[in-house]
Amino acid sequence: xxxLHWLYALAGAMFAAISVLSALDRANPKRFGNAAFWGLMAxxxxxxxxxxxxxxxxxxxxxAGLAGFGFIGRxxxxxxxxxxxxxxxxxxxxxxxxxxxxxxxxALVGTLLYNYTPLGSHGWIEAKRETYVxxxxxxxxxxxxxxxxxxxxxxxxxQEGRRLIDAIxxxxxxxxxxxxxxxxxxxxxxxxxxxxxxxxxxxxGNVFATVAVFGLGMAMFTIIMGNAFAAFPVMAAAIGVPLLxxxxxxxxxxxxxxxxxxxxxxxxxxxxxxxxxxxxxALLELKDQYGVxxxxxxxxxxxxxxxxxxxxxxGFR
Amino acid sequence: xxxxxxLLGIALVVIGFALRLNPMLVVTAAAIVTGLLGxxxxxxxxxxxxKAFNDNRIIAIVWIVLPVIGLLERxxxxxxxxxxxxxxxxxxxxxxxxxxxxxxQLTAAIGLHSTAGHPQTVRPLVAPxxxxxxxxxxGELDEATADKVKAYAAATDNVGLFFGEDIFIxxxxxxxxxxxxxxxxxxxxxxxxxxxxxxxxxxxxLVHGARLLLLDRSLKRRGR
Numbered sequence: 001x002x003x004l005h006w007l008y009a010l011a012g013a014m015f016a017a018i019s020v021l022s023a024l025d026r027a028n029p030k031r032f033g034n035a036a037f038w039g040l041m042a043x044x045x046x047x048x049x050x051x052x053x054x055x056x057x058x059x060x061x062x063x064a065g066l067a068g069f070g071f072i073g074r075x076x077x078x079x080x081x082x083x084x085x086x087x088x089x090x091x092x093x094x095x096x097x098x099x100x101x102x103x104x105x106x107a108l109v110g111t112l113l114y115n116y117t118p119l120g121s122h123g124w125i126e127a128k129r130e131t132y133v134x135x136x137x138x139x140x141x142x143x144x145x146x147x148x149x150x151x152x153x154x155x156x157x158x159q160e161g162r163r164l165i166d167a168i169x170x171x172x173x174x175x176x177x178x179x180x181x182x183x184x185x186x187x188x189x190x191x192x193x194x195x196x197x198x199x200x201x202x203x204x205g206n207v208f209a210t211v212a213v214f215g216l217g218m219a220m221f222t223i224i225m226g227n228a229f230a231a232f233p234v235m236a237a238a239i240g241v242p243l244l245x246x247x248x249x250x251x252x253x254x255x256x257x258x259x260x261x262x263x264x265x266x267x268x269x270x271x272x273x274x275x276x277x278x279x280x281x282a283l284l285e286l287k288d289q290y291g292v293x294x295x296x297x298x299x300x301x302x303x304x305x306x307x308x309x310x311x312x313x314x315g316f317r
Numbered sequence: 318x319x320x321x322x323x324l325l326g327i328a329l330v331v332i333g334f335a336l337r338l339n340p341m342l343v344v345t346a347a348a349i350v351t352g353l354l355g356x357x358x359x360x361x362x363x364x365x366x367x368k369a370f371n372d373n374r375i376i377a378i379v380w381i382v383l384p385v386i387g388l389l390e391r392x393x394x395x396x397x398x399x400x401x402x403x404x405x406x407x408x409x410x411x412x413x414x415x416x417x418x419x420x421x422q423l424t425a426a427i428g429l430h431s432t433a434g435h436p437q438t439v440r441p442l443v444a445p446x447x448x449x450x451x452x453x454x455x456g457e458l459d460e461a462t463a464d465k466v467k468a469y470a471a472a473t474d475n476v477g478l479f480f481g482e483d484i485f486i487x488x489x490x491x492x493x494x495x496x497x498x499x500x501x502x503x504x505x506x507x508x509x510x511x512x513x514x515x516x517x518x519x520x521x522x523l524v525h526g527a528r529l530l531l532l533d534r535s536l537k538r539r540g541r
Contacts, residue, residue, distance in 0.1 A: 008374055011381050041377065048371040054360065057367025061345065068342035080391050089393030089400065096397045097429075100389055103382055104427045107486055111508050131507045132378055135487050142385045150392055160387025164431070165380060170341050175489040176376040177344045179496050181330075183369035184348045184362070186500065188323035188355025224331050229490060230344075233497050234327065241501045252503040256494040257483065257513035264479040268472075272334055280435040280471035284444055286464050295465070295472040299525045303480075306520045314516070 003126040005049075007136050012045030018162045021155075025075055033071030034166060037063060041173065060180070067170030075166045077159040099145050103138035110134030175229050182233020191237020198239060207248050208312055214239045215308035218259050219266035226272025228263030235259065244315070254315035262307040268300040269293060326351030373496050379487040382428055390432075398424075398432045402442050410451045410466060411533030414473045415526050417443050421477025422518060426484035434478075435471060444470040455536050462539060469532055473525065480521035483514035 015038045022028070023035035040063050048056055066072055080088070089096065111131045114120040125133050143157055165172055185191060198217065202209050214235060221231035240259055244250040267273045271290065281292045288294070326347045333343030345366075352362030386394075405416040421433055433439075444467045451458055451466050458466070482488050486507035494510055 004375060007378050007381075011378050014381060014384070015377075044371065045374055045377060048374060053364035053368040053371070055367065056371045057363035057365075060367055060370045061363070064341045064345040068339040068345075079387075080393075082396075085391070085393040086396050087393070088391075089396035092392060092397070094397065094401070096389060096392060096394050099385065100394075100429050101427055103385065103487075104485060108508070111506070128504050128506050131486050132375065135378070136381060139381050139385055143388070146385070146388050150388075152388060152391065156391060157384035157388050160391050161380075161384035164383045164387050164390075170339075172380060173377070174340055174344070175493055176370060176373050177341060179373040179376060179493050180366055180369035181326075181344050181348045181351075182497060183372075183500065184351050184355075184366060185323070185326060187357075187365060188326065188351045189320060190323045190326060190351065193321050193324055225327075226334050229493055230330060232490075232493060236497050236501075241498070241503075245501075245503065252498055253505050253509040254513050256498055256505070257491075257510040258517060260490050260494055261480065261483060261514060261517045264483075267479060268475060274337075276435075276475050280439060280474070281468070283435050283440045284467040284471060286468060287460070288464065288468075291464055291468040292471045292475070295468040296475065299472065299476055299521070299528055302524050303517070303521055306524070307517055310516050310520075314513070 001126060002124060002133050004129050004132065007132055008045045008048070010136055012042045014158070014161065015039075015042035015045060017158045018042075018165060021077070021158060021162055022075065022166075025077065028073060028075040030071060030073035031075070033066055034073065034075060037066045037072045037170070038165070040066070060177070063170075063173060064177070067173070072169060073166075074169070075162065077163045077166075079160060079163060099142050099149070102142040102145060103135065106138030106141055107131055107135045110137065178227070178229045179233065181230070182237070185234060186237050191234060191242075194234060194238035195242055199243070202243075207316055210239065210243050210248065211250075211312045211315070212308050214244060214255075214259060215262040215304060215311060218263040219269075219304055222263040222266030223270040223272065226267075226270055226274070228260055228267055231263050231266070232260055235263075244311075248316060250311075250315040251317075254311055258307050258311045258315070262304055262311075265300045265304040265307065268296040320355070322354040323351045325354055375496060376489055376492045379489060379492060382487060386429070386431060394429075395432055395437060398438065399442055402438060403446070406446055406450070408450060409454060409533050410447045410469075410536060411529040411531075413447055413450050414443070414469060414529045414532075417470075418473050418477045418522060418525060418529070421474060422481035422522060425478050425481030426518070428485045428487060430478055430482050430485075430488075433474065435474060439471055439474050443474065451536055455539065462536070466532075466536075469529065473529070476521055476525045480514075480518045484511050484518060486511045 019035045019039035025031045114130045217235050222228045244255050245252050277293050281289045329347040348366050405413050447466050447470045491507050491510050
């Protein structure tokens with residue numbers, strides 16, 4: 001049976017290769033920091049199940065230390081020049097978008113076939129994980145297509161992947177860290193405390209008021225933390241799971257997905273999300289550093305209301 | 318009485334992010350403090366944090382798409398995207414930004430969120446084109462109006478990205494939702510979640526699109 005561990009192995013192998021290429025990159029003054037950081041990610045994906053919980057904890061502390069104390073830096077792996085890219089773009093035209101479509105189409109068609117034809121009855125893939133397996137397959141198919149079509153150098157996908165992951169840097173690991181923080185919040189009872197505080201203000205048995213507090217809470221927590229990813233585990237523990245899903249039997253998929261999007265409405269309104277709101281204001285040389293946020297508020301507020309209505313009407317049928 | 322001390326963990330996140338400390342350090346410190354205040358000893362906290370990180374490795378899976386995106390960029394994907402966006406040029410400011418909104422939502426929905434963005438497309442292409450369209454219709458713009466047009470260009474990029482990317486199944490937020498709900502015993506597929514991002518995406522297009530048409534109108538009034 002194909003399990004998630006096959007995908008961990010695939011991603012782990014990619015990070016291991018990126019780590020080795022980082023170590024060999026003499027042009028990057030922080031090359032050993034990058035090599036150690038991506039090496040730890042590879043170790044987590046390849047060996048996370050054998051090093052024990054405390055071992056994994058030390059690994060995470062290592063990642064945080066390398067990222068937090070400036071040991072990793074941006075690299076400049078070999079790639080094509082702007083002129084070469086322009087020439088390729090003119091030569092290949094809009095066909096260039098097609099290989100990118102292979103990944104989502106494989107994942108979508110694969111998942112649908114697996115779930116709605118007898119294909120799924122053989123139990124070839126770990127339950128509920130088939131989309132990820134088809135995603136991995138889509139990546140491999142897209143790579144094969146690109147090699148057959150454009151014949152890049154053998155190391156090009158890894159070097160180009162390293163260029164992009166180094167540009168993202170530690171932010172690539174942050175969502176996983178925030179998910180782990182959410183688990184600790186839950187273990188320490190943070191969700192329960194916030195749940196008790198908010199439950200005191202929600203009228204008992206009023207589904208709509210509960211949905212509204214959930215949506216507004218997602219937006220508020222996102223505004224103060226600057227990040228919907230950090231807000232979601234807290235609001236899920238406080239209201240989403242105990243009240244909306246368990247108490248009122250709401251649809252978990254709607255509550256999860258649209259709850260996160262309610263948080264994104266908060267992202268549009270907060271200077272804490274500097275990358276999206278303050279950096280572009282500087283980039284565009286706006287007089288008012290909050291100019292972008294001002295342009296977004298009148299979209300964000302109605303959209304937050306709409307998201308709350310979607311949760312209420314689609315989640316509780 | 319419930320132990321409310323672990324709430325300090327949230328305060329730590331807020332303060333740490335507000336002081337612009339490195340988020341990896343902030344999150345780690347908040348996790349350790351929260352665990353200690355919740356009554357665990359240090360070794361137990363580190364082990365719990367490590368186990369939680371290990372249990373959420375699936376979030377790291379989404380990066381396997383990067384070699385494909387990188388290879389496409391190597392062969393001019395960003396230049397192609399720029400050419401496509403330049404093709405929107407014969408429109409009013411509002412309509413041009415509506416086309417860009419649609420483009421941003423559709424490409425984000427198929428996983429191409431990194432081909433556009435503030436440094437890649439807004440600053441070099443979308444903002445100048447929106448300004449040029451406004452000037453063509455309404456003559457020279459004063460600084461406040463020019464800033465407003467540029468701010469709308471950046472806002473359109475954010476709205477398009479936020480309300481497009483969650484339709485793609487291999488995005489951090491979808492996996493995070495899935496992993497959070499799994500801890501409570503609700504096992505969902507990424508597709509079930511991504512489908513529910515579509516109604517909000519349509520509404521985001523309608524709401525922000527309407528505001529862009531209103532922008533056209535307010536520019537027209539100013540032009541006279």
